[in-house]
Structures are given as C-alpha cells and as structure tokens.
Amino acid sequence: MSGKLIIHAAQGVLTVQDLGRPGHLAQGLGRGGAMDRLALIEAAALLGQPAPLAAIEMAGAGGTFEVSAPTRIALTGAPMRAQLDGRPLLWAAVHLFRPGQRLRIGPAEAGVYGYLTPAGGIASEAWLGSRAAHLTIGISAPLAAGDAVPLHADPSPQDPALRLDVAPRFAGGELRLIDGPQTPLFSDETLAAFAQARFTRAVQGNRQGIRLDAAARFPAEALRQLTAGLASDIIGPGDVQMTGEGVPYVLGAECQTIGGYPRIGAVLPDDLPRAMQAPPGAGLGFRRITLDEALACHVPEAQLLAEARRRCRPLLRDPREVGDLASHNLIGGVIRGDEHEMEERAR
Amino acid sequence: MDDAVPELTPEVLPAGLDGLLVRFHLSPHPAAIAAAQVMAARLQADPPPGTAEICPALVSVHLRIDPTADRAGLSVRLLAEARRVAMERPPLPGPVRRWTIPAAFGGADGPDLGRIAAAMGRSEDAALAELLEADLRVLAIGFAPGQPYLGLLPPGWNLPRLPQITPEVPAGAIVVALRQIVVFGAPSPTGWQQLGRTSFRSFLPAREPPMVLRAGDALRFVRVAPDALPAAEDGGGLGGALLERLA
Numbered sequence: 001m002s003g004k005l006i007i008h009a010a011q012g013v014l015t016v017q018d019l020g021r022p023g024h025l026a027q028g029l030g031r032g033g034a035m036d037r038l039a040l041i042e043a044a045a046l047l048g049q050p051a052p053l054a055a056i057e058m059a060g061a062g063g064t065f066e067v068s069a070p071t072r073i074a075l076t077g078a079p080m081r082a083q084l085d086g087r088p089l090l091w092a093a094v095h096l097f098r099p100g101q102r103l104r105i106g107p108a109e110a111g112v113y114g115y116l117t118p119a120g121g122i123a124s125e126a127w128l129g130s131r132a133a134h135l136t137i138g139i140s141a142p143l144a145a146g147d148a149v150p151l152h153a154d155p156s157p158q159d160p161a162l163r164l165d166v167a168p169r170f171a172g173g174e175l176r177l178i179d180g181p182q183t184p185l186f187s188d189e190t191l192a193a194f195a196q197a198r199f200t201r202a203v204q205g206n207r208q209g210i211r212l213d214a215a216a217r218f219p220a221e222a223l224r225q226l227t228a229g230l231a232s233d234i235i236g237p238g239d240v241q242m243t244g245e246g247v248p249y250v251l252g253a254e255c256q257t258i259g260g261y262p263r264i265g266a267v268l269p270d271d272l273p274r275a276m277q278a279p280p281g282a283g284l285g286f287r288r289i290t291l292d293e294a295l296a297c298h299v300p301e302a303q304l305l306a307e308a309r310r311r312c313r314p315l316l317r318d319p320r321e322v323g324d325l326a327s328h329n330l331i332g333g334v335i336r337g338d339e340h341e342m343e344e345r346a347r
Numbered sequence: 348m349d350d351a352v353p354e355l356t357p358e359v360l361p362a363g364l365d366g367l368l369v370r371f372h373l374s375p376h377p378a379a380i381a382a383a384q385v386m387a388a389r390l391q392a393d394p395p396p397g398t399a400e401i402c403p404a405l406v407s408v409h410l411r412i413d414p415t416a417d418r419a420g421l422s423v424r425l426l427a428e429a430r431r432v433a434m435e436r437p438p439l440p441g442p443v444r445r446w447t448i449p450a451a452f453g454g455a456d457g458p459d460l461g462r463i464a465a466a467m468g469r470s471e472d473a474a475l476a477e478l479l480e481a482d483l484r485v486l487a488i489g490f491a492p493g494q495p496y497l498g499l500l501p502p503g504w505n506l507p508r509l510p511q512i513t514p515e516v517p518a519g520a521i522v523v524a525l526r527q528i529v530v531f532g533a534p535s536p537t538g539w540q541q542l543g544r545t546s547f548r549s550f551l552p553a554r555e556p557p558m559v560l561r562a563g564d565a566l567r568f569v570r571v572a573p574d575a576l577p578a579a580e581d582g583g584g585l586g587g588a589l590l591e592r593l594a
Contacts, residue, residue, distance in 0.1 A: 028494050028550075178361075180362060226373055229374060231373065231375040232405055233368075236363065294364060
C-alpha cells in the first residue's frame with residue numbers, strides 16, 4: 001500500500017533530494033541533488049536498500065510530519081532533535097512511523113542538512129531521471145505546510161530497526177584539496193598561505209555554495225597578466241572559487257555549470273559532506289594533496305554504502321554499553337529520553 | 348581581445364577525480380574558441396573509450412570520465428588530438444542546425460543599445476545591422492540550463508562588462524559583452540549590456556526537450572517590432588523561432 005507524507009509545518013527549508021541528475025552538463029544543467037550525499041548512502045544502508053533513495057532534505061531545521069500508511073523512516077545527516085508523539089528518537093537510526101503519529105523534527109544540533117528518508121522511496125514525479133528539487137531553476141519548490149509527498153509502500157515495515165555510528169562531519173574541520181586546471185594562476189606563496197589559513201564558514205551560504213571568511217585574502221595573481229581576461233569555464237560541486245577580492249567560496253550541489261572566477265582547487269568529494277555540513281561560524285581548513293593521493297584515498301559511493309551496511313546494528317542497545325540499565329526501556333526499539341545527549345557525550 | 352592570433356597552448360589537465368579538461372588558452376581569444384569548438388565536435392563524433400560526458404566550454408572541452416578509465420592513456424590521446432587541432436587551425440565545423448529567432452532591439456527592449464552604439468562609434472542602426480548579419484554560433488551552453496553563449500561578433504563588439512551590475516534584466520534579454528551574446532532564460536542580474544529581447548526560451552522545464560539549443564548550432568536574430576514578438580508562452584516557448592536542419 002502506498003501512502004503519503006503530510007507536512008504539517010516546515011521549520012527549515014525542506015526539499016526532496018536524491019543523488020541528482022548527472023549527464024546534462026553540455027546543456028547547462030548541473031547534477032544537483034543532496035548536499036550531503038553520504039547521508040543518503042547511510043539511509044540506504046539503514047533501510048536495507050540496494051541504492052540511495054530520495055529523501056526530504058531539511059536545511060537548518062525539520063518540521064512536523066504525519067504519514068497515511070505505516071513506513072520505516074531513516075533519520076540521517078545533521079542530527080536534529082526528533083520526537084515521535086513526544087517520544088525522543090535516536091538520530092542516525094531507523095524508526096517505524098505509523099498513521100496517527102506526529103513526527104516533530106527540530107533545529108539541527110550540529111551541522112546544517114538533516115535527511116528524512118521513507119523506506120519505500122518518494123513517489124513524486126521525476127524530471128530528467130531525478131526527483132531532486134533544483135530551486136534556482138524552478139524545479140520543484142520547498143515543501144510547505146499542507147503539502148503531501150507521495151510515497152511508495154515500505155517493502156518490509158516490520159524489519160528490525162537499525163542504527164549506525166556515522167562519521168562525524170557536522171562541525172567543520174579539515175578538507176582535502178586537489179589542484180584544478182586553474183590552480184597555477186595562484187602563486188606558490190598564495191597557495192601556501194591558503195593551506196595555512198584558518199577559515200570560518202560565513203553566514204552567506206545556500207545549496208549553491210558557501211562563503212569562507214579569513215583574515216587574509218587569496219587573489220589569483222596571474223590573472224593580472226591575462227590582458228583579455230580569464231575565459232569562463234566549466235565548474236562543479238566542490239570547486240573552490242576565488243572572488244576578485246580573494247574570498248573563497250566552496251561550490252555546492254546546486255552550483256551553476258559555467259563560472260568566470262578562478263578556482264584555487266577542488267575539495268575531495270569524500271570531504272564535501274563535511275564542507276557543506278559546516279554550520280555558520282564553524283572552522284574549516286584545507287590540506288592540499290596530489291591527484292595520486294586523492295585517487296588512492298577516495299572511497300567510491302558504492303563502497304561507502306557497503307561499509308555503512310556492515311556497520312549497521314540493531315537499534316536495541318547492548319546492555320553492556322549501558323550503565324544505568326534499570327532506567328532503560330529495552331522493548332521494541334523504544335529509547336529513553338536522554339539517549340541523544342548520551343550519544344553526543346560519547347563523541 | 349583583437350583578432351591577432353595568439354599562440355595556442357593545448358593542454359590536458361585533471362579536473363577533479365572524474366574529469367579531464369582539454370584547454371587551448373586561458374583567455375577567450377577567437378582562435379582558442381574555434382579550436383575548442385573543433386575539438387568538441389571531433390570528440391562528440393567519436394567519443395574516446397572511458398568518456399562519460401563531453402561538454403564544450405569557451406576555450407576548453409570538459410570530459411567527465413569513467414572512474415575506471417585509463418586516465419593516462421586517455422590524456423595522451425587527447426593531448427595528441429588537441430595539438431593537431433592547434434596546429435591545423437581548422438575552420439569551425441559546419442553547423443548541423445540553424446535557428447532564426449525573432450527579437451526586438453532598442454527602446455525598452457534594449458535600454459543599453461544607444462550606449463553600445465556610441466561606444467562603437469556607430470549609429471544604432473549600423474551597429475544592429477552588423478549584429479543581424481553575423482552568423483552566430485552557440486559556443487557553449489551553461490551557467491543556467493539551456494543558456495547559450497553566442498559568438499563571436501566582429502571585433503568592434505569587444506565591449507567590456509559594465510562596472511556595476513544591472514539588478515535585473517527580464518527573461519529573454521539579449522545582452523552583449525566581449526564579442527559574445529547571452530540570451531537569458533530567466534530574469535537575471537547581469538554586468539552585460541542589454542540591446543534586445545526575444546520571447547524565445549532556451550529552457551522550459553515542462554517542454555520536451557527542456558533545453559533546445561546545442562553547442563555548435565548556428566543562430567541569427569531577425570528584427571521585429573516589439574508588438575510583433577509572440578507571447579513567451581506560445582508555441583512551446585520558442586518565440587516564433589525557425590529551426591532548419593542543414594545536414
């Protein structure tokens with residue numbers, strides 16, 4: 001039986017996102033899709049799906065939801081305070097969501113983008129092979145109160161709920177950077193200063209990219225010798241564009257396909273979720289690695305999924321991990337209210 | 348940027364973990380633009396094994412490659428071809444399709460036309476006549492879906508970008524800078540100067556296909572009175588455009 005996910009309130013910017021629509025670069029259409037692709041991979045692992053499904057991407061905060069048919073849901077990405085009929089839900093885990101229940105997802109406690117993935121997948125109409133909203137070109141719009149998202153039926157709602165310890169990536173940190181075709185436009189001194197600099201994720205940022213602030217500026221010195229200017233070129237997610245003033249922007253999933261600003265390098269795709277999940281004010285820095293190093297340490301998405309699947313474990317907590325056993329309700333995946341805080345402290 | 352032929356510098360460069368860039372020059376010199384067009388056409392006619400996507404840009408061709416492709420072998424092959432193109436300096440490959448697109452110029456539809464003509468030292472009519480005679484080619488599509496970079500106009504059209512950004516030009520605005528024309532698909536801010544407007548929409552999500560132009564297409568504008576422009580929603584948003592297949 002299929003059903004729908006009803007939005008009673010949207011607190012953050014809620015959009016349907018999947019892995020996007022690659023293959024249309026020559027027509028000026030970027031891949032788009034989820035800002036944290038790893039969160040969709042983790043959801044697929046938790047739900048036992050062979051490939052990532054479309055999810056509700058929740059920027060900044062979630063909302064209030066109801067379903068018309070029982071479905072498991074995976075909650076992944078930026079941890080948000082989630083309650084089902086007032087009962088706290090563990091993040092990075094699967095929960096059964098039944099008709100009549102209210103799911104409330106509050107603001108992100110760390111990171112930016114949380115994901116709600118219904119187990120059967122979202123059944124909204126695809127455009128060019130993807131359900132992903134692409135807001136800047138008018139493909140779908142943010143979900144609002146009163147909207148109902150059609151769902152495919154959960155193939156196995158009675159499957160035991162799973163949880164997953166995820167790679168922390170919600171508070172900034174180090175990003176590995178590989179040289180791009182325009183890196184030589186920057187002097188060795190600028191490249192060295194860039195690698196040494198400590199950046200702060202600025203308030204300016206959206207699905208197209210994020211601005212990074214630092215005390216110093218990092219201009220592309222060689223541009224001055226180009227009398228006819230720099231030809232615009234193909235750009236993509238992860239590219240680090242430098243404005244004329246020398247302020248870097250890391251491009252996001254919904255960036256344009258051609259840009260005129262020089263790019264100092266590109267964030268390794270493996271580190272892009274960390275970049276995009278860094279909330280305003282978080283510290284970020286870059287470590288320049290060679291292409292060979294990048295190819296050697298890169299983990300393809302299929303392998304990420306296989307590894308995440310192996311790390312999934314039952315949502316029930318192992319009693320040996322729990323000091324105060326008496327206060328825990330170990331029945332049916334129900335958890336104690338302060339579970340989330342315990343998770344946070346354990347990190 | 349004049350027509351003096353610069354030394355082309357064909358290079359094949361890594362572009363991320365799944366990309367290679369074939370680039371002929373850093374700046375948009377006409378010879379580099381032509382070489383990139385030729386290179387893209389040759390690659391599209393006979394895609395080398397391991398290429399997932401071929402995307403022409405102004406002075407370069409971006410290739411998305413299969414992660415398991417022989418990167419080094421592919422690079423060697425691409426560099427040999429790029430050097431051949433740079434040496435031969437072949438003319439642009441003949442267009443396969445030609446668009447003729449009605450447009451209104453000047454007045455409210457082209458508020459910068461007077462300033463453009465003055466900068467060129469010509470009358471508005473003389474400047475426009477040259478533009479309408481130009482056999483433009485779609486050099487690249489990008490920034491927004493379907494949005495064409497058209498060129499190259501004759502050297503007199505080497506107009507700079509404006510120092511200040513115009514907050515919004517309407518959908519269908521025809522803007523010019525650097526011997527190139529862009530036709531905006533949606534209301535946009537721009538630093539380019541607007542000389543005309545068309546109701547041709549290069550991108551409409553619900554249309555099949557949504558993006559109608561292809562790199563390499565030939566394109567001419569034909570001048571019509573502003574009130575003779577079809578409504579943007581008529582005829583699939585093609586604005587009265589005529590498409591001829593030439594090959």
